[in-house]
Amino acid sequence: MRPGGNLKRLFDADASVPVTSLIDITFLLLVFFLLTMKFRDPEGRLAALLPPERGLARGGAPAVDEDLVLVLASADVPPGAVAASRVRFGRGRPSETLGTLAVGDDDAVVSDPADALVSLVPWLEGVRRRAPSVRVRLDADASVPHAVVVAVLDAVAAAGIPDVAFGGVRRGFAAEVLSGGTPK
């Protein structure tokens, strides 16, 4: 059926969409996005878990035997040291000291006296070979620089140990923080 009357006039009319305003706005948007665009820097990530024993039922329970507990504790800064901070790291409590780390002003974790962090990786690899399902628990003092903790996490990742948990928070720490205290 052919359209008639008003519809016929409508179909016969020369219809065109005015695109000029659309293009104007689109170009404005394009220029805006071009000027404001900034790509976000990709960040790395190191995965960890809360310790399995940090549950509601068994809060504060000690680590199980198969855990390897790495302790990071602040050590005295020797006079004249260039490092901002020194950290002793060891295994378990009371710890067997594996070495000391120092953090330089330029972010680098400097090992002292030997390259302790580099030697940590083969040592951890040896542990993993002996116990493939080993879990690492990282106990760090509140005063230890975050860069050192990340450096040790990085060494654990380099040794191929996927299961890392944070622990070592003393009893009452969370309650202190929640009541407005500064973590220490």
Add this chain to the structure above:
Amino acid sequence: MRPPKSLARLPDVELDLTPMIDCVFQLVIFFALVNEFSSADLKKVVLPAAPRSVKESPQVEDAEHLVVTVVDPASPPPGFDPARPPVYYRGAQPRDMRALRALLRADADPLRFPDETRPPVVAASNVRPSRRTLRIRADRRLAFGWVQAVIAVAGPIPGAPAESESLECPLLYKIEIAARPRGEEVPR
């Protein structure tokens, strides 16, 4: 003045705008998607170096992550309130760590995002830990204590009543520490 006859004989010139509009729209959509709006609330911090850290696209991940930034109070960002913890979440400093915990609980929402691989936190209830991940971006110069504090409030408090913790605790077990992967220079 009338145009010369040779010009008047030229056919009507029509500019086909369709492909250009297509391209411009493609560009607009591209820039809108890759723009940094989603991370506008992320404070700039100098992350510690970790050459073996897994480098992934944060844009893709952020939907599943709760991102907490811990700044160094010694070099604070503009608008930093020293009376509050040096912690930013959703682009602002929470009033205190209790307020941060409440915000994390609302977003971790263990009832909506339960981790089915973990047992219920209280034997009698069906509340499981959240499957969402807590990503902590902390300044390299910061003492680890504030990172520990964020981790502590994100999980259950040892010794607290289990029933109240299952209602108030964010129950975040999965933690990621943001770092600078290999090849990333220290920003000056």
